[in-house]
Amino acid sequence: MSFLRFIVAIFFLVSINFGVSNAHYKLNPTFYDCTCPNVINIVRDVMEQIQRRDVRAGAKIIRLHFHDCFVNGCDGSILLDNATGIISEKDANPNVGAGGFAIVDEIKTALENECPGVVSCVDILALASEIGVILAGGPSWQVPLGRRDSLTANKSGANSDIPSPTETLAVMIPQFTRKGMDLTDLVALSGAHTFGRARCRTFNQRLFNFSGSGRPDPTIDSNYLKTLQRLCPQGGNGGTFANLDKSTPDEFDNYYFTNLKNHQGLLQTDQELFSTSGSSTISIVTNYANNQHKFFDDFVCSMIKLGNISPLTGTNGEIRKDCKRIN
Ligand code: HEM
Numbered sequence: 520m521s522f523l524r525f526i527v528a529i530f531f532l533v534s535i536n537f538g539v540s541n542a543h544y545k546l547n548p549t550f551y552d553c554t555c556p557n558v559i560n561i562v563r564d565v566m567e568q569i570q571r572r573d574v575r576a577g578a579k580i581i582r583l584h585f586h587d588c589f590v591n592g593c594d595g596s597i598l599l600d601n602a603t604g605i606i607s608e609k610d611a612n613p614n615v616g617a618g619g620f621a622i623v624d625e626i627k628t629a630l631e632n633e634c635p636g637v638v639s640c641v642d643i644l645a646l647a648s649e650i651g652v653i654l655a656g657g658p659s660w661q662v663p664l665g666r667r668d669s670l671t672a673n674k675s676g677a678n679s680d681i682p683s684p685t686e687t688l689a690v691m692i693p694q695f696t697r698k699g700m701d702l703t704d705l706v707a708l709s710g711a712h713t714f715g716r717a718r719c720r721t722f723n724q725r726l727f728n729f730s731g732s733g734r735p736d737p738t739i740d741s742n743y744l745k746t747l748q749r750l751c752p753q754g755g756n757g758g759t760f761a762n763l764d765k766s767t768p769d770e771f772d773n774y775y776f777t778n779l780k781n782h783q784g785l786l787q788t789d790q791e792l793f794s795t796s797g798s799s800t801i802s803i804v805t806n807y808a809n810n811q812h813k814f815f816d817d818f819v820c821s822m823i824k825l826g827n828i829s830p831l832t833g834t835n836g837e838i839r840k841d842c843k844r845i846n
């Protein structure tokens with residue numbers, strides 16, 4: 520056999536082996552079909568009940584899913600409380616005040632009643648995110664499943680890897696690309712700010728003295744600025760809530776992008792997607808504002824990509840019995 524053919528043969532063997540091991544560990548929407556066939560209905564029932572008393576249920580859950588996946592991959596690490604050897608990510612700056620943990624516990628209890636020890640907490644985040652989007656009028660998709668829960672948390676990773684709302688686009692883009700997410704993913708996923716709330720303290724740096732300029736952020740529309748200044752006065756309560764989408768605060772639609780075009784984005788990082796001159800994010804925003812189908816299609820692809828960030832699979836990690844602590 521010639522040297523070249525030998526090399527080709529080795530290459531084939533190696534790629535076949537890779538193919539087999541990857542196939543074994545690939546997430547799959549049918550993962551629980553035999554072990555917990557009712558999983559989707561159970562998650563949907565609980566989400567529907569909670570949504571009736573808390574319109575933000577879906578928003579809270581999808582945010583947790585994002586903050587989980589950006590720290591050591593999608594592994595449920597964000598759900599762990601302090602314990603011996605575990606410093607909870609819940610105390611990391613981006614997670615302070617985050618809701619949704621009780622919702623995860625309620626879903627977990629329902630699943631443990633039906634199929635104990637089978638469905639991971641991280642898969643609950645992925646599934647409940649999709650259901651929350653549907654319940655708010657957004658797209659549906661088949662959620663790849665089979666992730667396992669971490670045995671550790673990474674609070675310092677949460678502080679460094681989750682983008683801050685006062686960041687420039689130039690800082691935020693590499694935070695996404697380091698996780699394998701491109702500009703389209705960044706803009707499409709930011710569209711999750713089509714529902715939910717943000718507290719004044721996360722955007723009030725824009726309202727009176729932006730970057731020490733003595734003036735408000737010039738990219739805010741003047742009427743919207745007045746509304747926000749009234750809601751969040753200087754020296755006021757930073758804990759007051761504002762709608763992330765001023766037009767349709769609880770609907771999953773593309774008005775978020777129309778708001779950005781109208782200079783009515785809430786967070787600095789929202790408005791920057793449209794107002795950073797020369798940025799290639801501008802045309803993506805315009806495209807989504809004009810075409811909700813395109814936004815929904817891209818959002819689904821980006822959510823699947825988000826949910827695929829370094830999951831624990833196979834025999835790594837565990838299936839937690841209680842999402843707040845390791846077994
Ligand atoms: C692009 C960078 C992002 C930044 C800087 C950012 C920042 C923020 C901030 C500051 C808040 C308000 C938090 C508070 O008041 O404590 C928030 C809320 C929210 N974020 Fe993001 N976010 C980003 C991307 C995302 C992504 C990718 C998703 C999901 C796919 C998401 C989903 C949400 C949702 C749904 C809420 C509302 C949650 C609620 O009502 O409780 N965000 N985000």
Ligand SMILES: *[C@@H]1O[C@H](CO)[C@@H](O)[C@H](O)[C@H]1NC(C)=O
Binds near residue numbers: 601606607609610
């Ligand atoms: C977790 O432990 C840290 C450090 O000891 C502490 O500052 C924090 O308040 C604890 N968090 C909770 C929720 O108990």
Ligand SMILES: *[C@@H]1O[C@H](CO)[C@@H](O)[C@H](O)[C@H]1NC(C)=O
Binds near residue numbers: 591673675676677679
């Ligand atoms: C925590 O996250 C940081 C930032 O991504 C990473 O460099 C570090 O290795 C992580 N630590 C652990 C123990 O996983």
Ligand SMILES: *[C@@H]1O[C@H](CO)[C@@H](O)[C@H](O)[C@H]1NC(C)=O
Binds near residue numbers: 728730731732733
């Ligand atoms: C705005 O902030 C800068 C820097 O923090 C400060 O020097 C300046 O006095 C502030 N201006 C006003 C009008 O408050």
